[in-house]
Amino acid sequence: MPSLEAERSAERAGDQLKQKSVQLRTWRLLFVHEHCGDFGGAEANISLAAGELRRRGHAVGLLYERGTTRNEQRWREVFNPCVQLPAHGKLDLLKDTLHEFRPHLVYLHKLADVELIEVLLQAGVPLVRMVHDHSLVCLRSYKYNYFTREICHRPASLFCLFPCLASFQRNTTGTLPLQWASYTGKRREINLTKTCDALVVYSEYQKQELERNGFTASQIQICVPVRPASHPSPASSFGPQNVLLYVGQIIRGKGVDVLLEALAKVKVPFVCNIVGGGNHQAYCERLCVQLKLNDRVRFWGYVPPAQLESFYLEASAFLMSSLWPEPFGMSGPEAMRYGLPVVAFDAGGIREWLKDGENGFLVPWKDADAFAGRVEELLCEKSLARRMGLRGQEWVKQYDPVRQIDGLEALFSRLIQGANSGLGQRSAEAGLIGV
Numbered sequence: 001m002p003s004l005e006a007e008r009s010a011e012r013a014g015d016q017l018k019q020k021s022v023q024l025r026t027w028r029l030l031f032v033h034e035h036c037g038d039f040g041g042a043e044a045n046i047s048l049a050a051g052e053l054r055r056r057g058h059a060v061g062l063l064y065e066r067g068t069t070r071n072e073q074r075w076r077e078v079f080n081p082c083v084q085l086p087a088h089g090k091l092d093l094l095k096d097t098l099h100e101f102r103p104h105l106v107y108l109h110k111l112a113d114v115e116l117i118e119v120l121l122q123a124g125v126p127l128v129r130m131v132h133d134h135s136l137v138c139l140r141s142y143k144y145n146y147f148t149r150e151i152c153h154r155p156a157s158l159f160c161l162f163p164c165l166a167s168f169q170r171n172t173t174g175t176l177p178l179q180w181a182s183y184t185g186k187r188r189e190i191n192l193t194k195t196c197d198a199l200v201v202y203s204e205y206q207k208q209e210l211e212r213n214g215f216t217a218s219q220i221q222i223c224v225p226v227r228p229a230s231h232p233s234p235a236s237s238f239g240p241q242n243v244l245l246y247v248g249q250i251i252r253g254k255g256v257d258v259l260l261e262a263l264a265k266v267k268v269p270f271v272c273n274i275v276g277g278g279n280h281q282a283y284c285e286r287l288c289v290q291l292k293l294n295d296r297v298r299f300w301g302y303v304p305p306a307q308l309e310s311f312y313l314e315a316s317a318f319l320m321s322s323l324w325p326e327p328f329g330m331s332g333p334e335a336m337r338y339g340l341p342v343v344a345f346d347a348g349g350i351r352e353w354l355k356d357g358e359n360g361f362l363v364p365w366k367d368a369d370a371f372a373g374r375v376e377e378l379l380c381e382k383s384l385a386r387r388m389g390l391r392g393q394e395w396v397k398q399y400d401p402v403r404q405i406d407g408l409e410a411l412f413s414r415l416i417q418g419a420n421s422g423l424g425q426r427s428a429e430a431g432l433i434g435v
Contacts, residue, residue, distance in 0.1 A: 027416060028059045030103035032120065034110045036075050036082065037068035040249065041330055042110055042132040049107075050078050052405045061101050063094060065111075091119060098123050104416045108196070110135065114189050126197040126415035131206060133327055136193060137213045139166035139181045142253045142324040149252075149366070151325050151347065155213040156186060190214075197415050200408070202328035203349030223408050224328065224399050233309075235339030235393060238316050238386050242270040242379045245315035245340070247308065248331050250278035250299075253324035255345065257284055258368055262321070264291040265372035268379050272297045272319070273311055312338035316385055317378045320344035323366055329353070332360075333399060336392035341385050343374045359392030 035043055050060045062079035076082045083097050106120050108129040120127055135141035137156045144151045160166045160183055167181045199220045201207050207220045250256050263272060288294050318335035325348030332342045333353055342360035344350050356362035361374035378385040
């Protein structure tokens with residue numbers, strides 16, 4: 001066993017290393033998330049941020065609960081350490097990782113285990129939480145009524161229990177069809193998150209949602225999750241064939257069923273490619289047959305990002321049918337890179353980048369007739385579609401990924417320097433892990 005003096009000497013050496021790293025503006029940043037590997041928008045954001053921060057000289061580590069089987073090895077090459085928390089003993093492993101990695105800052109992403117969050121808050125270093133979706137303030141996580149699909153604008157309250165009945169959730173892992181979600185546990189998570197040093201969100205819409213739930217505006221920073229372009233994206237050719245494109249998950253909140261209902265109303269010839277998968281796909285494929293669209297709509301399933309470009313280049317318009325309030329809706333700006341106009345329902349943060357009549361059409365929520373009309377307008381007037389698409393291609397350049405990470409890095413710098421100088425009150429009062 002090491003002597004007490006040896007332990008103190010090691011701690012002093014670690015503190016000196018920590019101080020030197022801060023002075024050199026290179027930090028050890030610990031990401032904490034439920035997944036390792038590609039899965040959805042949250043994972044794309046994490047991968048982008050971690051890769052760029054590492055390129056700038058910072059060390060990035062990852063604690064996660066489960067893998068995704070998609071590009072996990074690439075993640076392991078970016079994150080060092082990359083540690084999976086076990087089903088049993090996760091608190092001990094979390095504390096051990098904090099002690100060994102000695103992060104200057106913890107960057108918390110999606111994590112439902114409030115005991116883990118409490119340990120992270122007690123680590124004695126700044127903690128920033130990235131709020132990717134509505135799960136922090138909504139028991140069901142998607143902020144719309146399960147039956148009517150109407151968007152909810154209420155803060156978390158007893159209304160969630162009744163009449164919303166949000167505590168009853170579909171059980172996707174057990175034998176019973178339903179499982180119980182604790183409102184008390186959700187309130188505890190919200191209150192813990194309010195003590196974080198800062199929160200990061202995708203949009204003004206999300207910021208307002210958090211303010212509605214009692215968060216302080218000055219605590220929240222907007223950072224748009226834009227991937228870097230590997231090369232200047234070519235624009236679609238807008239060829240004579242009327243090709244429409246949807247890229248995203250096929251889950252109920254994404255409204256692919258309503259998209260199909262709208263497409264059934266389009267009178268001009270078209271072909272629609274639907275790229276992505278999810279638990280609503282089988283239902284949508286059956287609906288496609290019922291609406292007699294199976295000769296015009298093709299479901300491609302998951303397509304690797306490297307192979308998506310060909311789909312964008314042959315399309316004349318990009319379709320977004322989300323009914324849940326999108327925190328941002330990154331698939332639309334992704335399509336704009338290729339000069340495509342976007343048609344989308346007015347849901348959540350989409351209106352912050354989709355300007356009706358300029359870079360596409362913003363359609364009243366769930367109005368399938370209006371959606372069909374706008375799609376038909378773009379297919380009949382390719383010159384209009386091209387003009388809108390080129391405006392979008394120019395407009396999306398403002399979401400420069402380097403500038404977004406600059407803002408994130410500046411936030412981290414302020415918090416780390418503040419904690420190092422003793423100005424970080426929460427961090428100074430904690431320190432229970434001794435990192």
